Amino acid sequence: GAVVSQHPSWVICKSGTSVKIECRSLDFQATTMFWYRQFPKQSLMLMATSNEGSKATYEQGVEKDKFLINHASLTLSTLTVTSAHPEDSSFYICSARAPSGRGSNEQFFGPGTRLTVL
């Protein structure tokens, strides 16, 4: 149980285009999901917290108008990178908080999406 999927697993796009990444909790409802970005040989950096039915909260330095997050259902959060540029190329990973009744601090990670902007 507690499986999180992401789609697509990788994407290549041209500079200036927008890319949408989906994060789904497959076998549980996730009221809270998180989006991370990981550059090569670096750590995971939290970008934003996605709460079902409300606006996402962004970490300092993350542009909310560039990284649009929508959490319209209890099993789906989407991250849209708008007007992508080469410096946005990175590994984007989502996670979902464990369902209640289970160690609620635990997060389950998606497999990640490799974004390459040409």
Place this chain on the structure above:
Amino acid sequence: GENVEQHPSTLSVQEGDSAVIKCTYSDSASNYFPWYKQELGKRPQLIIDIRSNVGEKKDQRIAVTLNKTAKHFSLHITETQPEDSAVYFCAASRNDYKLSFGAGTTVTVRA
């Protein structure tokens, strides 16, 4: 915000030896400390976690210790095997569940 420091950045051990990775955190309100193993291009995998009301936890060859007073926690891997080679991250979170990650330790187990 929370600042998590992790050392060493790289660690090479002989197969069968032990590996120890240390982390410190800054926010005394942090109460959850997970450790993740990440292989290249893959998702982080939780290998062990500890909460602030516990000082030590062990799961087979893996153990974690927590010193709340000093605000540091450590990962211990005994009897290392080649498949333990990966990047390991420590992390800390408070009741807001946001994880702050350490910089990572690349562990290489030499056969």
